[in-house]
Amino acid sequence: MERNELLEPIPSQMKAVVVTEYGGLEKLEERMVPVPIPNENEVLVKIYACAVNNSDILMREGGYGTDTKENERAGWKREGISFPRVPGTDVAGKIISAGSNIDPKCIGENVVLFPFMSSGADGSEHMAEDITLMSSECDGGYAEYITWPKELCRPMPLESYAESASFIVSCFTAWHMLEKSNVVPGEKILITGATGGVGSYAVQLASKVFGAEVIALARDLSCKERLIDLGASEVLSYKSATLSDDILKAAGGEIDVVLDVVGNPLFSTCLQVLRNGGRLATSGAVAGAVTQLDIRTVYLKHLSIIGCTLGTRKEFDQMLSEIREGKIQPLIDKVFPLERARDAQEYFKKSEKFGKVILQNETNI
Known part of the structure; x- marks a missing residue:
């Protein structure tokens, strides 16, 4: 697929933080990896902020167990992870390229990403057997770019990328x-x-x-x-x-x-x-x-x-509506640059924090 009507030049390589295998913080590594190319129904999003979640850490540690062995290392679906894997489920960024089936007018939109894909019907999509959760079954937001289905992109609820990212999964x-x-x-x-x-x-x-x-x-x-x-x-x-x-x-x-x-x-x-x-x-x-x-x-x-795990697209949209109306305030404890993902995860586990820990690709956003 050719990238169409580009908002800005797109490099062939990007910075990403990947989990190399189950283990401690040393298993988080910064690497240069290929920038993903969107398929016909996807968009390419430049990531400006991604919140840290407990699921990111449990994925790295293999802390979910399996259906038969509670201490066996596994990912969110209680199955093995395909490494290396880019963690992060809470992405806020800007659409900079669109697949061939997507109206290019969306290029330039600031969006947050609904954090999983599934074939489940409306109202039960979070219970489908084929869920693909960002950061577990596919790469997530500890990176500079991500591809995602356009139908699962939503307008950013606040002007700030960091504040918008803080809501997504929590x-x-x-x-x-x-x-x-x-x-x-x-x-x-x-x-x-x-x-x-x-x-x-x-x-x-x-x-x-x-x-x-x-x-x-x-x-x-x-x-x-x-x-x-x-x-x-x-x-x-x-x-x-x-x-x-x-x-x-x-x-x-x-x-x-x-x-x-x-x-x-x-x-x-x-x-x-x-x-x-x-x-x-x-x-x-x-x-x-x-x-x-x-x-x-x-x-x-x-x-x-x-x-309770995740939720429905309807609930996600209702939540974003309440955020836009100012009924829910963003709660950010600390912001780290992407390259300090290890520090961010270590800090996340401290009991004295209040609110979300955010990774940013650029400052003043």
């Missing part, structure tokens, strides 16, 4: 958790990991979009005022020796819905504070993927445990 995941939990105005919601990407956006969404009363859990109370500004009614430390009682007191009763990304250390507490008929949505296990569960708690309290 805020999208939080939105999906709230949707799947069928949250209604006035319900009491407990959010774990509230200073992280998913948790901090969940606080905003739950309170300001879904109209819920939010109890936020964090490591300590140094961020209390910031979380209250985001919409939390109360902020508690998960290190409290009386956490269950603290939650019930803060909520004035039992909890309707828990949004959990922490996993094992808080799982039993989350179930304990739920009311009869309560719901727990889980989308991560940053502090422990394997837990013990007293099944009697689930059936005697009529609880629903809801697994």
